Amino acid sequence: MSENPKVKKLKRTPLFNAHQKLGGRLIEFGGWEMPVHYTSISDEHLAVRKAAGIFDISHMGEVSLTGPNAEKFLNETLTNDVRKLSPGQGQYTLMCNKKGGAIDDLYLYRLGAEDFLLIVNASRITADVAWLRKRLAAFADRNTVTLSNASNKTGAVAVQGPRVQEFIGNVIPGASVGGTQVGSVTELKKNEVGKFNLDGTEILVARTGYTGEDGFEIVASSKKIETIWERLLAAGQPLGLKPAGLGARDTLRTEMCYPLYGHELDEKTTPIEAGVGFFVSLDKGDFVGRSVLAEQKAKGTSKKLAAFNMTDRSAPPRPGYPVWSTGPEAKAIGTVASGTQSPLLGLGIGMAYVPPAFAKAETPIEIEIRGKRYPATVIPKPGARKPIDPPPEQPIDPAVEP
Amino acid sequence: MANVPADLKYAKSHEWVRIAGDTACIGITDHAQHELTDVVFVELPPVGKKIKGGEACAVVESVKTASDIYSPVSGEVSEINQAVVDNPGLVNTEPYDGGWFFKVKLSNHSELDSLLGADQYKAQIGG
Numbered sequence: 001m002s003e004n005p006k007v008k009k010l011k012r013t014p015l016f017n018a019h020q021k022l023g024g025r026l027i028e029f030g031g032w033e034m035p036v037h038y039t040s041i042s043d044e045h046l047a048v049r050k051a052a053g054i055f056d057i058s059h060m061g062e063v064s065l066t067g068p069n070a071e072k073f074l075n076e077t078l079t080n081d082v083r084k085l086s087p088g089q090g091q092y093t094l095m096c097n098k099k100g101g102a103i104d105d106l107y108l109y110r111l112g113a114e115d116f117l118l119i120v121n122a123s124r125i126t127a128d129v130a131w132l133r134k135r136l137a138a139f140a141d142r143n144t145v146t147l148s149n150a151s152n153k154t155g156a157v158a159v160q161g162p163r164v165q166e167f168i169g170n171v172i173p174g175a176s177v178g179g180t181q182v183g184s185v186t187e188l189k190k191n192e193v194g195k196f197n198l199d200g201t202e203i204l205v206a207r208t209g210y211t212g213e214d215g216f217e218i219v220a221s222s223k224k225i226e227t228i229w230e231r232l233l234a235a236g237q238p239l240g241l242k243p244a245g246l247g248a249r250d251t252l253r254t255e256m257c258y259p260l261y262g263h264e265l266d267e268k269t270t271p272i273e274a275g276v277g278f279f280v281s282l283d284k285g286d287f288v289g290r291s292v293l294a295e296q297k298a299k300g301t302s303k304k305l306a307a308f309n310m311t312d313r314s315a316p317p318r319p320g321y322p323v324w325s326t327g328p329e330a331k332a333i334g335t336v337a338s339g340t341q342s343p344l345l346g347l348g349i350g351m352a353y354v355p356p357a358f359a360k361a362e363t364p365i366e367i368e369i370r371g372k373r374y375p376a377t378v379i380p381k382p383g384a385r386k387p388i389d390p391p392p393e394q395p396i397d398p399a400v401e402p
Numbered sequence: 403m404a405n406v407p408a409d410l411k412y413a414k415s416h417e418w419v420r421i422a423g424d425t426a427c428i429g430i431t432d433h434a435q436h437e438l439t440d441v442v443f444v445e446l447p448p449v450g451k452k453i454k455g456g457e458a459c460a461v462v463e464s465v466k467t468a469s470d471i472y473s474p475v476s477g478e479v480s481e482i483n484q485a486v487v488d489n490p491g492l493v494n495t496e497p498y499d500g501g502w503f504f505k506v507k508l509s510n511h512s513e514l515d516s517l518l519g520a521d522q523y524k525a526q527i528g529g
Contacts, residue, residue: 040439041465247466315443315463341442341465370445370461 013058014155014222018229022243030123032059034246041247042343048211048252049344051240052161054232055249057217058225061125061151063118063132069141070116077135077288078108079271081281085110088180090191090206092279095128096289100270100296104128105261107208109193111179117204119219121261125151135288155225159232159241160215160252167235168216171228172196172205179204185216198224210249212256254338257307257351257381263319263338264305264351272296273353275305275381305337306359310348310367311375316341317350317367324366324373325358333358336367348376404433404527407498411514412523413474418498419517426475426514429502430462430493433527438464441493446482446504453479453506455513460503462493475513477506 010033019026024035035056037044047053065074075082080093090109094102104124109117120128129149136142159168165186172185178195182188185196185205193206201224209215220228233241250260257275259265264274271280272293282294310317317339324330339350350367358365361380366373406412411419416434420427435441443463453459453473460471482504486492492501508514518526 036466037439042440045465251465313443315445315461315468316465318468341440341463343440343465346442 011059013056014225015056015058015157015229018226019056019243024243024245027246029246030059030121032122034059035243036247037245038243041245041251044242044244044248045251045343047240047242048161048213048244048248050161051163051242052159052167052215052236053211053242053244053248054229054236055158055160055244055246056156056229057158058155058222059122060156061118061120061122061128061149062154062156062219063120063125063129064148064150065116065118065132065145067114067145069139069144070114070146072141073136073139073145074108074116075284075287076139077132078106079280079287079289079293080108081284082108082110082116083284087112087115088178088192088194090193090208092276094265094271094276094279095131096271096293097131097267098288098292099268100272100289100292101267102261102265102269102271102274103131103267105259105265105271105276107206109179109204109206111193111195111204117219119156119217124261125149153222154219155222156217156219157225157229157232158209158211158215158217159236160209160211160213160244161241162214163239163241164213164215164236166239167241168232170235171231172198172203172218176205177202188216198228203228210258211252212258213252250338251340251343254340254349254351255342255344259305259351260338269353270296270301273301273303273305300356302355303334303353304356304359305351305381306354306363306365306378307351307381308349308365308367308376308378309342309345311364311377314348314367314374315369316348317369317376322368323352323354324368326364326366326375330366330373332368333365339367350376404431404436405498406431406433406520406524406527408520410498410520411474411517412520413472413517414526415472415474416527417471417474419474419514420502421508421514424508425480426477426506426508427502428471428473428475428504428506429497430471431523431527432497435494435497435501438462438467438469439494440465441490444486444490444493444503446487447479449479449482451479452509453477455510462490471503473506474517475506475508475510477509479504480507481505 176194203220323334334354363378458470
């Protein structure tokens with residue numbers, strides 16, 4: 001075994017001490033010192049699929065945009081249609097450059113008529129805020145929009161799994177005080193967000209996640225987040241809740257074919273290529289990247305994201321592995337973007353960029369692992385790996401990365 | 403606390419060696435399997451392959467990552483553990499028994515002197 005040398009000053013979330021206390025194995029992720037697992041990735045993954053898991057997502061960024069023209073500004077900057085959001089609702093969306101390349105994928109919440117919250121990827125906070133500020137400086141109504149980056153004073157946790165609804169109401173009791181009006185937190189529907197009062201402090205609770213399971217994401221001040229983490233752990237552990245690290249977060253989202261920025265998405269890859277065109281609203285008026293995205297939607301793209309399962313038992317596919325076509329004229333056709341062993345299937349799974357002709361379900365492909373090629377099959381997205389799922393209401397429903 | 407049997411030799415790279423006559427049996431330590439967690443795949447060298455001490459000659463994969471396994475000794479691979487290929491979880495559950503990787507017919511006995519004893523390996527892993 002080889003060991004990773006680690007040095008460099010890493011950022012810590014307000015839950016760092018909690019992770020140490022729980023014996024979390026800490027690694028570097030996007031400049032942050034984060035738990036990769038506490039017991040093991042498989043153990044935590046299966047806890048989320050069968051009962052519940054709690055994740056620290058405090059490293060993610062929170063950017064607030066408010067003011068009379070915040071909606072207009074965001075609608076010209078993001079791909080999804082902001083006008084569809086009523087106060088108390090959230091949507092998955094992307095922020096693209098002029099060439100349609102993804103600057104980030106994110107969740108946008110409308111907290112009030114003129115009050116928006118963007119939850120962005122940890123590794124993209126700096127790039128996102130710089131892009132938003134640049135866009136805002138060029139926005140005619142810039143004096144009526146206020147941007148503030150609250151990432152450093154905000155903590156967040158995700159609590160995910162089929163049993164979460166049985167205990168979350170004990171930790172966050174009472175009716176909402178803002179956002180979606182509900183009598184209790186479990187009345188929130190998917191993608192709805194409410195403000196709740198916890199010990200006299202306002203917190204945000206959204207019914208969203210990045211695992212494919214029912215669950216909630218909670219945003220609170222750095223000071224409050226550890227209390228929430230500890231209360232959720234205490235309330236959920238009797239039902240099988242486990243603390244879960246970034247390792248399980250990654251295997252869970254890979255099973256669901258949710259993109260992760262830096263793997264499936266980057267500034268040279270468009271939402272159309274990444275298969276999240278459902279979240280690109282071409283009929284809402286102009287927005288950054290629209291012309292390229294419209295052309296790609298009409299004429300197609302040269303590469304497309306395909307999900308695949310290894311056909312036989314093999315070493316797990318990993319990011320960067322070459323993808324081949326099959327047969328006597330086999331050739332290299334692409335690269336694995338994300339790949340891992342599925343703890344649920346006990347099989348190698350992944351996503352890869354390939355020419356569209358190879359992205360159709362049932363297409364046989366091969367993954368090159370340490371110089372040898374192993375058979376794999378393209379599968380339909382998303383969630384095809386989770387047979388217990390009800391049919392999806394939308395083509396794909398990714399939240400944001402870890 | 404990781405189990406470090408007193409009767410084995412160890413490499414700094416977390417492999418163990420059990421000597422029986424001219425043959426060295428090689429696996430990875432309890433500490434190593436604990437660090438890896440969830441071993442899901444093991445790739446072993448072919449029988450008959452000549453390997454050098456310190457050479458990467460096998461791969462162990464956990465859910466998260468692939469790690470090279472280095473042979474602590476030189477010689478020819480005389481036997482591999484098909485059971486661990488079929489059931490990689492043995493590396494986690496029985497790292498010193500059913501989870502062994504391969505056996506090497508030693509070509510240079512003096513290499514054994516440079517391996518770590520149990521106490522030295524314990525000191526290395528902070529146990």
